[in-house]
Structure formats: structure tokens, C-alpha cells
Amino acid sequence: MDAAVVSQLSHVPAAARTLEQRGYDGCWTAEINHDPFLPLTLAAEHTERMELGTSIAVAFARNPMSVAQIGWDLQDYSEGRLLLGLGSQIKPHIEKRFSMPWGRPVARMREFVQALHEIWACWRDGTRLNFEGEFYTHTLMTPMFVPQQHAYADPKVFVAAVGDRMTEMCGEVADGLLAHAFSTQRYVREVTIPTLERGIARAGRTRADVVVSSPLFVVTGHDEQELAANAVATRKQIAFYASTPAYRGVLELHGWGDLQTELHRLSRAGEWDTMGVLIDDTMLAEFAVVAPVDELVHTIRARCDGLIDRVLVGFPPSIDEATVVGLVSELQAEETS
Known part of the structure; x- marks a missing residue:
């Protein structure tokens, strides 16, 4: 069970220590308004056992050598x-925010992951670096630029995927799939996992070779009033994702494709509060785990069992520390029982 760690550097040490004290297995950063790697340096310094991941670092804003x-x-x-989690982002951000080239993102990401392993093999084993691909070429590595040896295996490489082709590619070359929070249980069961398994089979691997990691929207509370209040922000977040054309397929699986068109129109007009209202209770229950505190652990387990290997869970700010610690402990106990 994992959680997100804040990315503002001055807050990281205390936040990471708190997550480890609560019993989480891992903490993840995201590349939103802060660099995703710098916080992990501080988290590593102030924790002892938690795994530390990026979910995600934007691959195409960088190159395989720098990563x-x-x-x-x-x-x-x-x-x-x-845990090195990479994502492609989308064309406007890559071209207009990062000023980097865009094109054939699935093939580019496959090559990015392959290049990483070739570079690490060069440093670890002393083999000649000779990676020549369509998008990336790495053929120069003089002794001055080889980092010092260490005793650890290569980082596990996770890739974020929503579409079929990127998901299949994960099954072929990645150590893990970072599923999007905007996924229903039905979508994961009927679309994500079968698609991932096609890639796994093509590469002669097994399902155990690829870890499926996913964040969950969680709406909970000690009573109906607190539950309803905590649902407001989650409805808005779901509506934001639902307005994105790239995620329309998730809605269409449930017969809600037309809603994406309306939400996209409202997003362009800046009608964020109105968008949230359009996420009714049925949709909320599909995209989020909605349960009172005393039923939350069972509901999370029912949502993930047989589909998700590691889950990232954040609790609403209104839930007190003692309750959070108890929930994490209960979930961890069920995972190891």
C-alpha cells in the first residue's frame, strides 16, 4: 500500500517520515509543479524501508542518458x-511546455526503456555502449563519465499507460504498469488487464513479471455528512479527468461518452464547480471507493483483489491521524494474511 508524498522540498522530510511511521510500503512523487526526483533524495535520507517512486516523471522532457x-x-x-515511473505526457505539453519533439509515443517510450537498460548494463558490467535506435542513440561512454559501482540491482521501470498500445508495450518491456486514477474496476478488468496480458504473452513473460500499480480516489467519513462533504473535491477531480478527450474510452465503456463532450465544453469555459455537479452518485461509485470508515478496508480490498498489485491510497484531510494509522494497519494486515 502506497501514498503520495508532497513535492515541496521543505515539506518532504516530515511528510516522508510520517508515511513510513503510518506503515506505508512506498511513497510516490508526481511531476506537476515540482521536480519529481529531488524530493525522493530527501525522502531516502529521512526514511529507512519505504520504496520511493516517481508517478510520473515525464520521459519525453528528458533523454535516456539523463534519466x-x-x-x-x-x-x-x-x-x-x-521505482522509476515514467510517463509520456501529451503532445501540447511536450512541444509547448518542454519544447521537446513529439511523435509515435509508444515506439518512443519502448525505445526509452530499452535504452535505459543498455546504459545501466554498460555501467554495471563494463559492456560497450552501443544503442542505436530510431529516436535515441547512445554510443559514447568514456571512463570519466561512468558512475561508481553500487551493490543494487537496476531500478524497476514502471510506465504509465491508458491506451491499448502503450498498455501492451508495458507488458513487453516494463517492470510495472502505472494505471491512471481515472479507471473503473470494470475498465481495469475488461480492458487494462487483458491488453497488458497480450503484451506479456508476446514477450514470453508471465503476469507475475509486471506489477500493476494504481492510485484510488477514496471518499470516506465517520458519518453521512462527512462522507458527502469529502465527495465534493473528488467529484471535481473526476470531472476534470473526464473532460479530457484521451480518457473518453473509459466513459464510453459505461455508456457515458456524451458526458465527455459536455465536460470538455465546460472546462474550456472554466466552469469547474458545474463540472463536479455532473458527476452523480453512480459515476462517483464507479471511479472512487466510497464507504464509511468502518467499511473502507473491505471496500478497497473488493475493488483491488485480483486486479491491482499495489495501490496508492490517500485519505481525506478530515480523517484524523489515529484513524488513518488504523486503516493502513488493517489494510497491511489483510495483505499479508
């Missing part, structure tokens, strides 16, 4: 606890 180097160093500094 391989920071992955190597963080794996060393964290004593083998790094």
Missing part, C-alpha cells in the same frame, strides 16, 4: 528502493 544517471544515483542513495 539513467539520476536513476543510478537515487538507487544507490536509497539503498535499492527506487
Whole structure:
């Protein structure tokens, strides 16, 4: 069971220590308004056992060599606890925010992951670096630029995927799939897992070779009033994702495709509060775990069993510390029973 750690550097040490004290297995950063790697350095320094992951770092804003180097160093500094989560982002962000090239993202991501492993093999085993791909070429590595050896295996590489082709590619070359929070149980069961397994089979691997990790929207409370209040922000977040054309397929599986068109129109007009109202109770229950505190653990388990290997759970701010610790402990106990 995992959680997100804040990315503002001054807040990371205390936040990471708190997550470890609560009993979480891992903490993840996201590349939103802060760098995703710097916080993990602090988290590694102030924790002892939690795995530390990026969910996600934008691959195409970087290149395989720069990511391989920071992955190597963080794996060393964290004593083998790094989970390197990569995502493609979308064309407007890559071209207009990062000023980097875009094109054929699935093929580009496959090559990115393959290049990482070639670079790490060069540093670890002393083999000649000779990676020549369609998008990336790495053929120069002189002794001065080889980092010091360390005792840890290569970081596990996770790739974020929603579409079929990227999901299949994860099954072929990645150590893990980072599923999107905007996924229903039905979508994961009927679309994500079968698609992932096609890639796994094509590469001659097994389902055990690929870890499926997913965040969950959680709406909970001690009573109906608190539950309803905590649902407001989640409805808005679901509506935001639902307005994105790339995620329309999730809605269409449930017969809600037309809602994406309306939400997209409202998002362009800045009608964020109105968008949230359009997420009714039925939709909320499909996209989020909705349960009172005393039923939450059972509901999370029912949502994930047989589909999700590791889950990222955040609790509403109104839930007190003692309750959070108890919930995490109960979930961990069920995982190991």
C-alpha cells in the first residue's frame, strides 16, 4: 500500500517520515509543479524501508542518458528502493511546455526503456555502449563519465499507460504498469488487464513479471455528512479527468461518452464547480471507493483483489491521524494474511 508524498522540498522530510511511521510500503512523487526526483533524495535520507517512486516523471522532457544517471544515483542513495515511473505526457505539453519533439509515443517510450537498460548494463558490467535506435542513440561512454559501482540491482521501470498500445508495450518491456486514477474496476478488468496480458504473452513473460500499480480516489467519513462533504473535491477531480478527450474510452465503456463532450465544453469555459455537479452518485461509485470508515478496508480490498498489485491510497484531510494509522494497519494486515 502506497501514498503520495508532497513535492515541496521543505515539506518532504516530515511528510516522508510520517508515511513510513503510518506503515506505508512506498511513497510516490508526481511531476506537476515540482521536480519529481529531488524530493525522493530527501525522502531516502529521512526514511529507512519505504520504496520511493516517481508517478510520473515525464520521459519525453528528458533523454535516456539523463534519466539513467539520476536513476543510478537515487538507487544507490536509497539503498535499492527506487521505482522509476515514467510517463509520456501529451503532445501540447511536450512541444509547448518542454519544447521537446513529439511523435509515435509508444515506439518512443519502448525505445526509452530499452535504452535505459543498455546504459545501466554498460555501467554495471563494463559492456560497450552501443544503442542505436530510431529516436535515441547512445554510443559514447568514456571512463570519466561512468558512475561508481553500487551493490543494487537496476531500478524497476514502471510506465504509465491508458491506451491499448502503450498498455501492451508495458507488458513487453516494463517492470510495472502505472494505471491512471481515472479507471473503473470494470475498465481495469475488461480492458487494462487483458491488453497488458497480450503484451506479456508476446514477450514470453508471465503476469507475475509486471506489477500493476494504481492510485484510488477514496471518499470516506465517520458519518453521512462527512462522507458527502469529502465527495465534493473528488467529484471535481473526476470531472476534470473526464473532460479530457484521451480518457473518453473509459466513459464510453459505461455508456457515458456524451458526458465527455459536455465536460470538455465546460472546462474550456472554466466552469469547474458545474463540472463536479455532473458527476452523480453512480459515476462517483464507479471511479472512487466510497464507504464509511468502518467499511473502507473491505471496500478497497473488493475493488483491488485480483486486479491491482499495489495501490496508492490517500485519505481525506478530515480523517484524523489515529484513524488513518488504523486503516493502513488493517489494510497491511489483510495483505499479508
